[in-house]
Amino acid sequence: MKQTLRDLAAKLGCHPLGDGSITVTSVASPQSATSDSLVFVEDAQYLDTALRSSAAAVIAGDFASAITSKAILISAQPRLTFARAARLLRDPDRNRVIHKSAIVPASAEIGKNAAIGPRAILGEHVKVGDETTIGSGVVIGDGVKIGSHCRVDANITVYPGTVLGDRVIVQAGAVLGSEGFGYVRDSQTGRYEQFPQIGRLVIEDDVEIGANSTIDRGALDETRIGRGTKIDNLVHIGHNVQIGQDVVIAAQTGLSGSVTIEDNVIMGGQVGIADHVRIEAGAILGAQSGIPTKKVIRGKGVVFWGTPARPIREYLKELAFLSRSAKKER
Numbered sequence: 379m380k381q382t383l384r385d386l387a388a389k390l391g392c393h394p395l396g397d398g399s400i401t402v403t404s405v406a407s408p409q410s411a412t413s414d415s416l417v418f419v420e421d422a423q424y425l426d427t428a429l430r431s432s433a434a435a436v437i438a439g440d441f442a443s444a445i446t447s448k449a450i451l452i453s454a455q456p457r458l459t460f461a462r463a464a465r466l467l468r469d470p471d472r473n474r475v476i477h478k479s480a481i482v483p484a485s486a487e488i489g490k491n492a493a494i495g496p497r498a499i500l501g502e503h504v505k506v507g508d509e510t511t512i513g514s515g516v517v518i519g520d521g522v523k524i525g526s527h528c529r530v531d532a533n534i535t536v537y538p539g540t541v542l543g544d545r546v547i548v549q550a551g552a553v554l555g556s557e558g559f560g561y562v563r564d565s566q567t568g569r570y571e572q573f574p575q576i577g578r579l580v581i582e583d584d585v586e587i588g589a590n591s592t593i594d595r596g597a598l599d600e601t602r603i604g605r606g607t608k609i610d611n612l613v614h615i616g617h618n619v620q621i622g623q624d625v626v627i628a629a630q631t632g633l634s635g636s637v638t639i640e641d642n643v644i645m646g647g648q649v650g651i652a653d654h655v656r657i658e659a660g661a662i663l664g665a666q667s668g669i670p671t672k673k674v675i676r677g678k679g680v681v682f683w684g685t686p687a688r689p690i691r692e693y694l695k696e697l698a699f700l701s702r703s704a705k706k707e708r
Contacts, residue, residue, distance in 0.1 A: 379403065379467050383435055383449055386416075389466060390459050392437070396449035402434050405464045416451075416467070418460035437463065471511065480512075489526060501538065513550070522555075525583070537595060543583035549611070551590040555579040558594035558601075558617025558635060573597060575617060582606075588613065588629070597635070604641070622659070634671075642678075650685075663687060 384398030406415040408424075411433035418437035419428045425445075428436045435449035436442065437456045453459040474493040476482060481499045489507040494500070495514035504518050507526030512518070516530055519538030524530065528546045536542075537555030548554065557575040564571065577596025581603045587593070588611035595601055597617045603609070604623040614632045615621070622641035631645050634653040643657050646665035651657070655669045660678030668685030669675060675682055681690040 379469055380414075381467060383451065386463060386466065387451055390451070390453070390462055392451040392453045392459060394449070394451055395443065395445065396435070398449075400434050400449050402467065404467055405460060406433065408433065416460070416463055418456045420456050474509075474511075477514075495532070507544065519555070531589075537579070539578040540595065541578065541580045543581060543585070543605070545584050546581055547586040549587065549589040549591075552587050553592045554581070554587070555595040556592060558597055560597050560617060560635060577601065577617070579603075582623075585609070591615075594619075594635075610647075616653075628665070664690065 380401050380403050382398060383394055383400050383402065387394040401414065402416045403414045406417055408417050408428045408431035411417050411431045413432055413434055415433045416435050416437065417428050417431060417433040419425050420439065422441040425438060425442055429445065429448050435451060437451045437453055437460050439456055440452060442450050443452055471493065474491050476494040477496045479496045480494045482488065482494060483500065483502050485502045486500050487505045489510060491508060492506050492510045494512040497514055498512050498516045500518045501520035501522065503521050505523045506512065507524060507528065509526055510524055510528040512530050513532040515533040518536045521538050522536050522540050524542045525544035525546065527544055528542055530548050531550040533551050534548055535553045540555035560573040560575060561570040562573050575595065575597050577599045579593055579595040579601045582605040584606045585603050587609045590611055591609055591613040593601060593603065593615040594617040599618065601615065601617055601619050603621045604625065606623050607621055607625040609627045610629040612630050613627050616633055616635040618636040619633050621639045624641060625639055625643045627645045628647040630647050631649040633651045636654045637651050638656045640657060640659040642660045645663045648666045649663050651669045652671035654672045656674045658676040661675050662681045664681055664683040667682055667687040670686050675687065677689065682688060683690045683693045
């Protein structure tokens with residue numbers, strides 16, 4: 379979508395320098411920029427590269443306030459402003475229809491300008507909000523509620539009773555609201571029988587869920603994913619898990635049942651968390667960290683590493699001790 383720099387600056391809260399009538403249609407890196415592209419730099423040492431590029435304009439910090447050779451948008455947070463500019467420049471989806479091969483029962487409530495792709499199947503009493511896109515091959519169970527301006531990509535399964543807020547993005551192949559892994563063992567026969575998995579899954583506003591991730595519904599109550607949380611590809615979240623707001627979870631992480639993750643926690647890739655663990659607000663779990671059952675991790679801004687996870691300073695001291703001990707034994 380074509381935008382003038384003057385209009386972009388007003389929408390993004392930037393200070394424009396140079397010709398505000400210049401138009402841009404896309405974002406790019408300095409290496410791939412064209413004459414209608416917008417690029418960004420966060421560090422003054424990369425400014426020359428951006429200025430020499432073919433880009434029409436550059437988003438940069440105050441360090442570029444004296445530049446006159448190219449149009450500049452001055453921002454306190456260039457990367458964030460660039461991401462917002464990318465959304466403003468994205469072409470709208472004009473093909474917003476319900477495909478003739480989609481199955482949409484009469485009991486479903488479909489909002490204004492919603493789009494439903496080929497071979498999608500909606501259950502009874504499903505609600506889909508305004509401007510929401512349902513991709514091809516999606517299966518949505520009875521009673522599911524999906525808010526407005528959501529994007530549910532191809533081949534996603536949403537089990538009955540799941541609730542999605544507004545502006546939720548779910549990438550291809552994800553499974554939402556499936557039965558949790560909960561069993562009771564018969565002490566006499568040694569056989570396992572499933573504990574009831576009759577709760578629900580609630581996903582709040584502005585959550586993003588990566589491809590092929592799975593989130594189980596609650597056993598008797600609910601699993602809840604808090605507002606603004608971002609979940610990478612191939613993440614598993616078990617039943618009864620409670621995740622706070624603005625949590626970031628990287629790929630191949632697994633959360634067992636009844637885990638509580640408080641606000642602003644960051645998890646690296648392949649983190650493993652046992653049942654009934656609590657991760658308190660602001661903690662950072664490094665890649666491949668392991669948390670034993672019923673453990674509490676606390677420390678805002680503290681990085682934890684290893685298995686069992688402990689503060690990284692302690693972890694590095696242990697590694698250094700082991701290295702010294704190994705050398706003495708040689």
